[in-house]
Amino acid sequence: MNKLALKAAVADELEWARQMSRGRTPRLVACLAYAGLIPFLALLAASWLDTPRSGVWQQLSVQYGAVILSFVGALHWGFAMSVQFVSDRKRNVCFAWSVIPALLAWLALALDPLAGSALLATGFGVHYFQDWRLFRHAGLPIWYLPLRLQLSVVAAASLLATSFASQA
CATH class of the missing domain: 1.20.140 (Butyryl-CoA Dehydrogenase, subunit A; domain 3)
Structure with a gap:
């Protein structure tokens, strides 16, 4: 994995972690759950x-x-x-x-x-x-x-x- 791909993967993981720690359900999770x-x-x-x-x-x-x-x-x-x-x-x-x-x-x-x-x-x-x-x-x-x-x-x-x- 090159540096750019690794950096993008880490950024995605950090964003997911931010969403998970907030009080608001991530949009995709809410859509799937309510569906x-x-x-x-x-x-x-x-x-x-x-x-x-x-x-x-x-x-x-x-x-x-x-x-x-x-x-x-x-x-x-x-x-x-x-x-x-x-x-x-x-x-x-x-x-x-x-x-x-x-x-x-x-x-x-x-x-x-x-x-x-x-x-x-x-x-x-x-x-x-x-x-x-x-x-x-x-x-x-x-x-x-x-x-x-x-x-x-x-x-x-x-x-x-x-x-x-x-x-x-």
Whole structure:
């Protein structure tokens, strides 16, 4: 790598570090995170607007919720591998927790959609608590926890509202 390329790479890393340390979520991160809510909201709208097929929309909502809950659990695996200044005990707790959301998601898929939605909504709530615990110990960016709260609330509320639409 030549000097100019190295200098550009270092400048990019410094800019990313500046964005990560500020209270504001980096634009790309925010766009991708909020885009992940589109299926929840679209399925919620479909379940209320297309009531004859609300059961289909509810099932799709549970399936998408299971995928997303598994994804947020995997974040803890990544944090456990990359955060260097936590104790082995806390690192092991992080590794162990990271698989729990996927197991809850799998169970939610085996339940009827109403119970599955409730389990997933609960899973998002419990996972936020785990995010909060991780945030206190892992030196995550200041914007991480507020973003996770917003995403978790919308995901859980959408799952529950979609379930109630199919029961109406």
